[in-house]
């Protein structure tokens with residue numbers, strides 16, 4: 001029998017490559033984790049959703065590191081944490097206000113839980129689905145919404161961050177809670193840049209994206225007392241009943257890494273990246289972002305190809321940008337080499353820099369209703385006036401253009417096409 005997946009991985013592992021993509025371990029194993037470690041809830045081990053043994057102990061260690069009231073492990077990525085956060089807010093009958101640059105996992109959770117968010121649009125100024133979120137915009141929405149829950153994504157896929165401290169302050173002034181999708185920010189563990197320290201009530205960290213953790217490993221952090229007793233039970237609503245011990249072990253090892261090595265590794269990488277940004281500034285337009293996301297505004301597809309020839313694999317590339325994703329597991333030496341390689345490349349201009357605008361979008365049905373309806377897939381050119389069924393996102397960054405239940409218009413068709421989306425799923 002052919003083994004195409006294994007063969008691909010084996011080949012990729014054997015090629016010398018600078019991995020500027022997820023996961024955050026960059027292929028460097030922190031310890032021997034083998035098939036022999038892959039167990040279930042045997043005698044002496046623990047059970048993730050009824051933890052009172054080794055898992056509970058390890059989660060307590062994580063909670064101390066992140067300075068939270070409670071931290072739960074997820075072997076289903078931030079996706080599971082987002083489902084849990086939204087379910088907890090829904091139990092309290094809170095209205096969900098969300099900044100529109102959400103990841104598709106938020107939309108799936110809305111469909112599962114029958115949530116219809118009130119949207120705040122970020123300032124999508126750079127011509128792609130990433131932009132500024134302000135505390136003022138959040139306050140404007142909160143003035144008209146009682147018993148609210150605000151949901152923001154920071155950093156977003158391109159590394160753009162929001163002023164969480166200011167947004168948290170506004171939320172708490174209006175008795176709202178703040179949920180942060182920090183899938184891209186786990187490397188700020190325990191520091192003043194982490195959403196929990198900045199005042200978020202709950203947040204999710206994809207440890208696997210930015211820290212040395214196996215894919216699927218994430219932390220759900222809770223600082224809102226009222227949700228603690230129901231957190232585990234709520235998580236189990238959506239999760240597999242067989243959470244991977246390998247993933248949990250790698251979260252356990254991640255705790256040790258955070259305590260003993262994260263700070264010095266971060267200092268080394270941030271310092272090297274600062275030098276890189278300075279060195280390349282004459283040749284590249286750099287999108288303002290948190291340090292570990294290096295987003296260059298150019299024809300990303302072309303640059304990704306040039307870098308691939310030089311044995312560098314990026315996280316993401318499109319006609320507007322390229323994302324080179326670092327983690328504390330990269331080294332100063334790797335970044336020096338990349339600096340040299342970037343200087344040898346010839347970036348071509350981005351193919352378009354027209355601002356993305358979302359003038360009024362009409363909604364005909366709820367996200368859940370649209371997702372559950374009979375649908376068909378049609379050419380995007382024929383979609384004017386049709387209602388979006390399953391959400392179509394450019395993946396990555398997996399941020400919605402039209403959300404399920406919304407009427408697709410000419411402007412949205414233009415954005416779909418700019419992102420290379422040629423077919424859309426609409427209600428029949």
Ligand SMILES: Cc1ncc(COP(=O)(O)O)c(C=O)c1O
Pocket residue numbers: 076077078079080103105153155156157181183184206216218397
């Ligand atoms: C911004 C953002 N949020 C959430 C997720 C989902 O995270 P996970 O893959 O850990 O489930 C992703 C995944 O890429 C993401 O980019």
